[in-house]
Amino acid sequence: MNKPIYVTQPTLPNFESFTDKLKELWENKHLTNNGKFHQELEQKLAEFLGVEYISLFSNGTLALMVGLQVLRIIGEVITTPYSFVATTHSLHWNGIKPVFCDVREEDGNLDPDKIEALITPQTTAILPVHVYGNPCDNEKIQKIADTYGLKVIYDAAHAFGVEQDNDTILNWGDLSILSFHATKTYNTFEGGAIICKDAKTKQRIDYLKNFGFAGEEIVVAPGINAKMNEVSAIMGLLQLDLYEENRMKRQKLVDLYKSKFKTVEGIRFINSDKNIKENYSYFPIFIDKNKFGKSRNDVYDLLKQNNIFARKYFYPLISNFSTYRALKSASKENLPVANKMADEVLCLPLYADLEIENIERIVKIIIE
Ligand SMILES: *Cc1c(COP(=O)(O)O)cnc(C)c1O
DSSP: OOOOEESOOOOOOOHHHHHHHHHHHHHHOOOSSSOHHHHHHHHHHHHHHTOSEEEEESOHHHHHHHHHHHTTOOSEEEEOSSSOTHHHHHHHTTTOEEEEOOBOTTTSSBOGGGTGGGOOTTEEEEEOBOGGGOOOOHHHHHHHHHHHTOEEEEEOTTOTTOEETTEESTTSSSEEEEEOOTTSSSOOSSOEEEEESSHHHHHHHHHHTBTTEEETTEEOSOOOBOOOOHHHHHHHHHHHHHHHHHHHHHHHHHHHHHHHHTTOTTEEEOOOOTTEEOOOOOEEEEEOHHHHSSOHHHHHHHHHHTTEEOBOTTOSOGGGSTTTTTSGGGSTTTOHHHHHHHHHEEEEOOOTTOOHHHHHHHHHHHHO
């Protein structure tokens, strides 16, 4: 039996470079609370991503939850069911009612033409996701937000480093949220960030992620503990040096997958625009059982029998989990495209060190 292949595998920096920095940490003994490495990573990430202000978090979910608090979002928020559960959970933990909107088939992102019909007097914001790192239709979404006086918070957990027309997409909306979880394409073990556009908002974010402390004896808000620690910040600094090389490795692998599946009847993949700089963090295919002959579940099982662990991102839809399915907007009639995509999708293994032979083997198992 071949060794198991998982959907992703983290790339790790050189071990000695990690222990060198740990030695420094052992000497200065400043383990968390805006330490040296935390400050350095914020500065380097802002430069690298092309954003003005970034605040580091202990994970992406807390960053999402704090982001909603920063903008004082209440009532109802329009969001996508085609995402990781944390997107909707962050609303629930803020006492906000999620309102699910369908997605568009071309990329699985929120369908801007279906947002307006879901707006009520209680709606205060839109929470879209750049799913698989493919950019949402920001222009249309922002126009609706401006018309109705809504905030826009992007769940950009998949969109590290993505650009459109030579500019980062992370400055879109009021805030963007990143995740640096071990399974993401840029990781700090666990981690996350909020990107914002002015110093006052950054200040408020920094208060809220540190219990609301604005000084030794001053608490200005009911904050939480969501700070990134120094070991994670060290990992982040070292990962940054590896990022571009790994991105290019993944691009080659994605190109190979695409060339193999291009002519296969019943298998579709997302073709992104030429003016988009992708991060190649996922490779989802969509399997039409009637045309391909095998269902998504058949292919998933077949790969599993061969010790290859693809993942059904995102199945089940968030709206179909028992915690959310009683919501009116969670009905399948409201979300036909999202339900179809969730039934057809399979994310194939993709990471910088995945061997070409293994991609060829995976494709062969699927096609033959
Ligand atoms: C990973 C992920 C999150 C949560 O991030 P964590 O760092 O794991 O808390 C949120 N939204 C999406 C779309 C994600 O993929």
